[in-house]
Amino acid sequence: MTSLVDRPVKSDPDIFETEHRLRQGNYMRGESRNLRNLLEDDLALVVSLDLQMDFIVTELERLYREGLRAYGDPIIVNGKYEVEVREDRGKTPCPWGDRFFAPKTVVSARNLENGTILKYSLLGLHMIKRHGFFQGAQSPFRIEPSLLKKFFDL
Numbered sequence: 001m002t003s004l005v006d007r008p009v010k011s012d013p014d015i016f017e018t019e020h021r022l023r024q025g026n027y028m029r030g031e032s033r034n035l036r037n038l039l040e041d042d043l044a045l046v047v048s049l050d051l052q053m054d055f056i057v058t059e060l061e062r063l064y065r066e067g068l069r070a071y072g073d074p075i076i077v078n079g080k081y082e083v084e085v086r087e088d089r090g091k092t093p094c095p096w097g098d099r100f101f102a103p104k105t106v107v108s109a110r111n112l113e114n115g116t117i118l119k120y121s122l123l124g125l126h127m128i129k130r131h132g133f134f135q136g137a138q139s140p141f142r143i144e145p146s147l148l149k150k151f152f153d154l
């Protein structure tokens, strides 16, 4: 890995603008790669881990929906996951500029069998699902692909 900061991709105005908004919103904290390289690296990581992202996104949405039924209390899902959903007022616009607004909701989940803890926001889930974006290496809400693999025992 190079220590030099990638130059922003000016040839593609959309991705350039998106990267700017992502950096402003702290979604690429400590990230020296530009957005295109980050997306490519994470895609390669997902492939190397043999992760089926459709399955993972479906499961993360399901844990959120199940957790929601407990109104902020922890709930056990499938006898295997302890899930707690915290909802704050308001919505956050997706920084990709697609007019998607995510509720300010954070899901905390623990695999009771192996102890793996996963924390994700609904915006973070949307950005994986729609944009293949897991957030920057040091972003507080990066959803690490290797952690997903561990969490779901894949």
Ligand SMILES: [Zn+2]
Pocket (backbone or CB within 6 Å): 094, 095, 096, 097, 098, 100, 126, 127, 130, 131
């Ligand atoms: Zn979006």
